[in-house]
Amino acid sequence: MGRAFVFGDNIDTDVLAPGYLMKLPPAELARRCLEAVDPSFAKTVNPGDFVVAGRNFGMGSSREQAAVSLRELGVKAVLAPSFARIFFRNAINLGLPALVFEGRGTVAAGDELNLDLASGRLTNQTRGETYQLKPLPPNLMAIIEAGGLMPMLKRRFAASRPPGASG
Amino acid sequence: MKVDLAMAHDSSGPRRWRPRLEELGVGLWDPSRVVIVSDHYVPAVDAASAAILKETRDFVRDYRVGRFFDMRGISHVVMPEHGLLKPGMLVAGGDSHSPNGGAFGCFIQGFGATDMTAIAATGETWLDVPETIRLDWDGAFADGVSAKDVMLFLCREIGVENGGRVIEFGGSTVAAMSMAERMTLCNMCAELGADTGIIAPDRSTLEHIRAHGGEVGDEALVVWRSDENAFSAREAFLSAALAPQVAAPHSPANSSEVGDFKGRRVDQVYVGACVGAKHDDLAMAARILKGRKVAPDVRLLVAPASATTTEQAAKSGVLATLAEAGAVFLPSGCGACAGMGHGLLAEGEVCISTTNRNFRGRMGHKDSGVYLASPYTAAAAAVAGEIVDPRDFL
Incomplete structure (x- = not known):
């Protein structure tokens, strides 16, 4: 279970990971995540919490740090009616679930949420409401379950090597 | 794939x-x-x-x-x-x-x-096969209007959420465009949120590729065309009706005709980025700035998009025109557009920029503001110290 942090439409990559801070190591960059729209977010979010946002979440840059920062902060999943294409792929590739959720209006900041990723069942414990989200398709679910695209590829390359080969 | x-x-x-x-x-x-x-x-x-x-x-x-x-x-x-x-x-x-x-x-x-x-x-990846939307632009632009204005107009008109769509540009305006201007169209398909932008190859495309060391056969003209029934939607626009466009902070979709922003003061004018500092772009700025000076309390920063662009601009005289007007030159690179390098903004400062994004804090302090515009419009603002219609300077 985690709390909801609620944001509006068109949250862009530059407020998720400001360009002028991109030389910082991931953990430090994460502490500045979304500060331009909510200075308290990175200070108060806890592992397991949720980002519930409006349309077109993650629009803009290809910078993976936008998704890295949310993962560093321990965000359990990003829920929004739609995602920008590159952000969505980045999130999945890093093992950060991003699910389509139309019901932002029914969720208030601080509501306690519970998500069953495999079934797409989202429960708002605070309001006693349940939503059925569309689960990720099997190919993307496989990436999430592997912990991201790199762990998945690592297994694939390891499997393709002849027994006894190093590397 | x-x-x-x-x-x-x-x-x-x-x-x-x-x-x-x-x-x-x-x-x-x-x-x-x-x-x-x-x-x-x-x-x-x-x-x-x-x-x-x-x-x-x-x-x-x-x-x-x-x-x-x-x-x-x-x-x-x-x-x-x-x-x-x-x-x-x-x-x-x-x-x-x-x-x-x-x-x-x-x-x-x-x-x-x-x-x-x-x-x-x-060497592989996966893709969702997108739909294609065809946008035709026909006729000639008014003098002082360019591809950048098309894109700022489209950011408002079709919005910034076009995931799952490819935008294909066509029509007589696009056919007559330089490759640099066509790049400007496709570049800002990123701002439209589209999967990508594309323009079918024509003679200009092949000539450009060959002139720059690439090999391409004439059959590309026949092979790489969309089928007539490939489009999920199709829209046509008259280029002559388009006025210079400006997008206000903090979204490219906050755009309107330049007249709606007339008199807005600027501290900095930035001519830079992939979308806004190719030789064609610098030449547009130079047309406005020829024989004029940058307003005293305004700084004009120019970051040519590439070393080759600088070389071309040196040969064409564009560099001299910009320098005489008072431009300060910055290195070729993503620079201030990506919030890196030189030319960032302080709290409360306003910049008019030939770049493609004006998200909050992108070019510096979170409480600075960036107006997106064409090189014509940006250069005219440099002279006036405020946003003005570039057509009055041509």
Whole structure:
């Protein structure tokens, strides 16, 4: 279970990971995540919490740090009616679930949420409401379950090597 | 899907690739199909950016990368300068403005660093097959109106959420455009949120590729065309009716005709970025600035998109015109547009910029503001010290 942090439409990559801070190591960059729209977010979010946002979440840059920062902060999943294409792929590739959720209006900041990723069942414990989200398709679910695209590829390359080969 | 070419830059490329490739225990799938461009942290301003650039050079050497452009300009402009983008190619670019290359009739998309690492290691990726929307622009622009105005108009008209769609441009206006202007159209398909932008190749496309060292056969003109029934939607616009456009902070979709912003004071004018500092763009600014001076309390910063652009502008006289008007020149690279390098903004400052994004805090302080405009409109603001209609200066 985690709390909801609620944001509006068109949250862009530059407020998720400001360009002028991109030389910082991931953990430090994460502490500045979304500060331009909510200075308290990175200070108060806890592992397991949720980002519930409006349309077109993650629009803009290809910078993976936008998704890295949310993962560093321990965000359990990003829920929004739609995602920008590159952000969505980045999130999945890093093992950060991003699910389509139309019901932002029914969720208030601080509501306690519970998500069953495999079934797409989202429960708002605070309001006693349940939503059925569309689960990720099997190919993307496989990436999430592997912990991201790199762990998945690592297994694939390891499997393709002849027994006894190093590397 | 098999990728024909993979491009990454110093920010999202080697420094992210090396540790992951080492962990996977593999090299590049085909070094000859990999292009690395150092354009974000150039030239180094501190030890951290110097280390990133060194890491990039070391990677290129160790992994025998086929093409490397070190501080030669912005990737999207440098690749066509070397004839690397051709009709029918599937290109993966480690940068969101990769759709820029769709001007050459290739399918080119932006990807993040993990996707790009996987592509670098395997030469493959997955794609959702997008629908295609065809936008035809017909007739001639009024003098002082350009491709940038089309895109700022479209950001408002069709919005910034076009995921799952490719935008194909056509019509007589596009047919008459230079390749640089076509790049401007495709570049800002990133702002439309589209999967990419594309323009079917014509004679101009092939001539440009051949003039820049690329080989391409005439059959590309026949092969790489959309079927007539390929479009999920089709819209036509009259170019003559388009006025210069300006997008107010903090979204490219906050656009309107220039007249709606008349009199808005500016502290800085930035002519830079892949979308706004090619030779055509600098020449537009120079047409306005010829024989005029930058207003006393305004700074005009010009960052040519590539080293080749600077060379062209030196030969054409554009550089001299800009310098005489009072421009300050910055290195070729992503620079202030990406919140890096020189030319960032203080709290409360206002910039009018030929770049493509004006998200909050992108060019500096979170309480600075960026207005997006064409080179004509930006240059006119430099002279007036406020936003004005560039058509009054031609």
